[in-house]
Amino acid sequence: MSEATGGPLLNETYDDKIVKAFTLATLVFGLVAFIVGLLAALQLAYWPFNFNLEWLTFGRIRPLHTNAAIFAFAGNAIFAGIYHSSQRLLKTRMFNDTLSWAHFWGWQAIILAAAISLPLGFSQSKEYAELEWPIDIAITVVWVIFAVNFFGTLIRRREKHMYVAIWFYIATIITVAVLHIFNSLEVPVGMMQSYPVWAGIQDALVQWWYGHNAVAFFLTTPFLGLMYYYVPKASGRPIYSYRLSIIHFWALVFIYIWAGPHHLLNTALPDWAQTLGMVFSLMLWAPSWGGMINGLLTLRGAWHLLRTDPIVKFLITAVTFYGMSTFEGPLLSIKSVSSLAHYTDWIIGHVHGGALGWNGFLTFGMLYFLIPKLWNTKLYSMKLATTHFWIGLTGILLYYISMMASGLTQGLMWQAINDKGQLIYPDFVQTVTEIVPLYWVRAAGGLLFIAGFLIMLYNVYMTIQSAPAEEKAEAVTAPVHPKDGRHTGDGGHRKLEGMVITFSILSFLAIAVGSVIEIYPTLSLHKYIDKNAMVEPWTPLEQAGRDIYVKEGCYVCHSQMIRKLPFDVIRFGEASTIEESIYNRPFQWGSKRTGPDLARVGGKYPHLWHLRHMNNPRDLVEASLMPRYPWLEKKKIDFYSLRRKFSVMQSLGVPYGDETVANADKIAEEEAITLAAELTKEIQAAGGSVPENLERTQITALIAYLQALGQKGKK
Amino acid sequence: MKQEALSAFQYGDLSSFAMILFMLTFIGFIYFAYNKHNKKFFDQMARMPLNSDNEVES
Numbered sequence: 059m060s061e062a063t064g065g066p067l068l069n070e071t072y073d074d075k076i077v078k079a080f081t082l083a084t085l086v087f088g089l090v091a092f093i094v095g096l097l098a099a100l101q102l103a104y105w106p107f108n109f110n111l112e113w114l115t116f117g118r119i120r121p122l123h124t125n126a127a128i129f130a131f132a133g134n135a136i137f138a139g140i141y142h143s144s145q146r147l148l149k150t151r152m153f154n155d156t157l158s159w160a161h162f163w164g165w166q167a168i169i170l171a172a173a174i175s176l177p178l179g180f181s182q183s184k185e186y187a188e189l190e191w192p193i194d195i196a197i198t199v200v201w202v203i204f205a206v207n208f209f210g211t212l213i214r215r216r217e218k219h220m221y222v223a224i225w226f227y228i229a230t231i232i233t234v235a236v237l238h239i240f241n242s243l244e245v246p247v248g249m250m251q252s253y254p255v256w257a258g259i260q261d262a263l264v265q266w267w268y269g270h271n272a273v274a275f276f277l278t279t280p281f282l283g284l285m286y287y288y289v290p291k292a293s294g295r296p297i298y299s300y301r302l303s304i305i306h307f308w309a310l311v312f313i314y315i316w317a318g319p320h321h322l323l324n325t326a327l328p329d330w331a332q333t334l335g336m337v338f339s340l341m342l343w344a345p346s347w348g349g350m351i352n353g354l355l356t357l358r359g360a361w362h363l364l365r366t367d368p369i370v371k372f373l374i375t376a377v378t379f380y381g382m383s384t385f386e387g388p389l390l391s392i393k394s395v396s397s398l399a400h401y402t403d404w405i406i407g408h409v410h411g412g413a414l415g416w417n418g419f420l421t422f423g424m425l426y427f428l429i430p431k432l433w434n435t436k437l438y439s440m441k442l443a444t445t446h447f448w449i450g451l452t453g454i455l456l457y458y459i460s461m462m463a464s465g466l467t468q469g470l471m472w473q474a475i476n477d478k479g480q481l482i483y484p485d486f487v488q489t490v491t492e493i494v495p496l497y498w499v500r501a502a503g504g505l506l507f508i509a510g511f512l513i514m515l516y517n518v519y520m521t522i523q524s525a526p527a528e529e530k531a532e533a534v535t536a537p538v539h540p541k542d543g544r545h546t547g548d549g550g551h552r553k554l555e556g557m558v559i560t561f562s563i564l565s566f567l568a569i570a571v572g573s574v575i576e577i578y579p580t581l582s583l584h585k586y587i588d589k590n591a592m593v594e595p596w597t598p599l600e601q602a603g604r605d606i607y608v609k610e611g612c613y614v615c616h617s618q619m620i621r622k623l624p625f626d627v628i629r630f631g632e633a634s635t636i637e638e639s640i641y642n643r644p645f646q647w648g649s650k651r652t653g654p655d656l657a658r659v660g661g662k663y664p665h666l667w668h669l670r671h672m673n674n675p676r677d678l679v680e681a682s683l684m685p686r687y688p689w690l691e692k693k694k695i696d697f698y699s700l701r702r703k704f705s706v707m708q709s710l711g712v713p714y715g716d717e718t719v720a721n722a723d724k725i726a727e728e729e730a731i732t733l734a735a736e737l738t739k740e741i742q743a744a745g746g747s748v749p750e751n752l753e754r755t756q757i758t759a760l761i762a763y764l765q766a767l768g769q770k771g772k773k
Numbered sequence: 774m775k776q777e778a779l780s781a782f783q784y785g786d787l788s789s790f791a792m793i794l795f796m797l798t799f800i801g802f803i804y805f806a807y808n809k810h811n812k813k814f815f816d817q818m819a820r821m822p823l824n825s826d827n828e829v830e831s
Contacts, residue, residue: 296819301806
């Protein structure tokens with residue numbers, strides 16, 4: 059602390075204005091994310107909540123909800139916590155105020171762009187990566203701004219060693235950048251539309267490498283960093299074992315990156331990748347529980363706080379949910395368990411145990427701790443915070459239990475086969491009606507969670523009201539020169555902790571190894587497959603229909619991946635192959651079956667069935683909860699862009715002839731006329747009235763696509 | 774053709790390599806973490822969040 063070791067002392071203030079801004083943004087977007095989530099829950103319980111408006115159908119609302127929850131609510135919470143704790147752990151103000159504010163406003167602008175573009179149907183239909191390419195670029199830019207600001211702060215830090223929370227932040231920043239960039243490699247085909255460079259199985263693997271690690275490095279590592287800072291802060295005790303935290307960190311960062319394929323078990327993904335995903339997911343159990351124990355035992359000798367202090371209640375319960383979710387995750391990654399649970403609501407329950415329990419409660423605990431500090435006052439009411447805790451917890455439990463029950467019901471009904479080898483519930487919709495009551499319970503759980511949050515908003519409002527008018531910035535006095543670990547004679551990991559760049563490179567390597575080993579072989583797939591020997595690519599009209607399918611977000615309810623499981627095959631037909639989706643950009647294997655798998659729906663029904671079904675599913679399947687899509691009979695097909703799209707597809711390696719590319723629009727128009735004529739005949743035979751402009755409206759393209767599903771591989 | 778394509782997917786060695794790499798790294802970190810030499814330092818590190826926010830660790 060003397061001048062001799064660190065140069066002259068410097069006095070500066072922490073930037074808490076930026077922390078306040080992120081805090082308020084967290085609260086605002088938390089409310090939005092939760093309410094949109096409630097709407098989505100209600101839509102599944104009672105279809106009229108889709109309001110027959112294209113902007114509000116479930117296919118567009120669900121991505122809005124997930125993106126808002128992850129990137130707007132959790133994102134702003136992470137930033138608030140990182141900006142607050144890093145300055146204090148590094149004993150310095152953030153590197154650059156302008157960058158801080160660029161980060162803040164940039165991120166809010168991205169959220170706004172998402173909130174507008176997703177309901178409008180601008181979506182890549184890849185989970186948690188739905189946002190279209192201009193927004194993807196904006197995310198990259200803002201993330202780089204954040205990274206520069208954060209690493210700048212690290213470099214000008216006035217504390218020699220980096221506390222474990224900081225490592226988690228470093229890993230987060232590096233990994234999210236890598237994930238986002240690789241999963242967003244896409245070729246624009248319009249102002250708000252693009253095709254990924256990856257296709258089919260490659261896209262699936264890259265997407266779930268990303269998707270799983272969005273959970274790992276956006277919802278886990280940064281929150282663990284927050285845990286390692288705020289749990290000691292709130293309880294006034296050091297973390298239980300610093301050693302454990304070192305192991306926790308490295309094991310987690312190294313193992314997590316491998317686990318993605320557990321989202322694709324029993325699918326067409328090659329077995330070696332499935333096994334790898336399963337084994338690493340199981341191994342994840344150890345570091346995750348190490349981390350949980352570390353967080354929980356921090357309270358040793360102060361367990362009474364759990365009774366008396368609502369902040370500690372929130373934080374410790376959050377850590378408990380982390381433990382539960384990370385126990386359940388590896389369990390779900392076992393192939394046989396996955397065969398029961400995959401595509402069901404159990405996964406939705408699992409996710410919400412993590413999101414509401416771990417991320418939500420940790421955020422609430424952190425904010426109850428932070429807000430009085432930031433506004434230099436006391437929390438308005440501890441009692442209301444405790445009420446929030448109990449209401450919120452009840453909500454989460456209702457949510458989790460109902461979805462678990464729903465998932466098991468679905469899974470067991472889908473599997474049920476009698477002695478003769480026939481499905482006991484051959485009618486898919488039976489498995490849907492069975493769980494609708496549970497959807498109401500889930501919505502009630504969500505409502506409780508929101509009710510608790512509203513209490514928090516009131517509490518926060520009253521707290522801020524009581525803040526002294528005059529703002530007082532906290533100051534720190536410390537030597538100017540960052541002390542580099544290299545000069546101190548520390549050994550081993552201690553040295554590493556002093557060296558930002560080396561440390562960051564090692565973290566990068568830890569995630570890069572798994573990524574390369576897992577993804578590279580799949581990317582070189584084209585070397586081994588003679589594409590011409592496989593399925594035909596989509597015709598222009600089918601591709602136009604596929605783009606509508608993608609835009610409407612049908613993947614939120616429908617899978618297109620029949621697993622190699624007997625009961626899947628009996629219900630939906632032969633298991634899906636790699637070749638069948640090899641040209642699909644984006645892949646649409648899906649992750650949830652609220653409706654039946656569509657991989658082989660082509661030819662199952664006449665055109666007219668689809669026309670009527672899309673207009674109102676209840677006309678054909680009385681108990682259906684699928685939304686209506688009446689606008690598809692009004693909106694026109696975008697023939698014009700097809701040539702551009704096909705030339706992009708061709709350049710990406712889809713075997714279209716130059717003729718097809720040059721005439722894609724005309725070919726599609728002719729196809730549409732033919733299909734419309736067939737459809738007209740069917741309608742007249744049934745004695746109905748023919749909708750106007752059938753040969754130009756989107757429903758025709760969509761039907762062309764649906765009828766082609768599963769038909770392409772036929773010889 | 775399909776058979777050929779699938780046979781290219783037997784990356785068993787890769788998985789073994791991954792496992793060995795992982796085990797070695799892991800053992801390395803356990804060694805660092807549980808090296809007695811570091812005990813005092815770790816205790817000091819663990820107290821970092823608790824040091825008053827404007828006090829520098831010496």
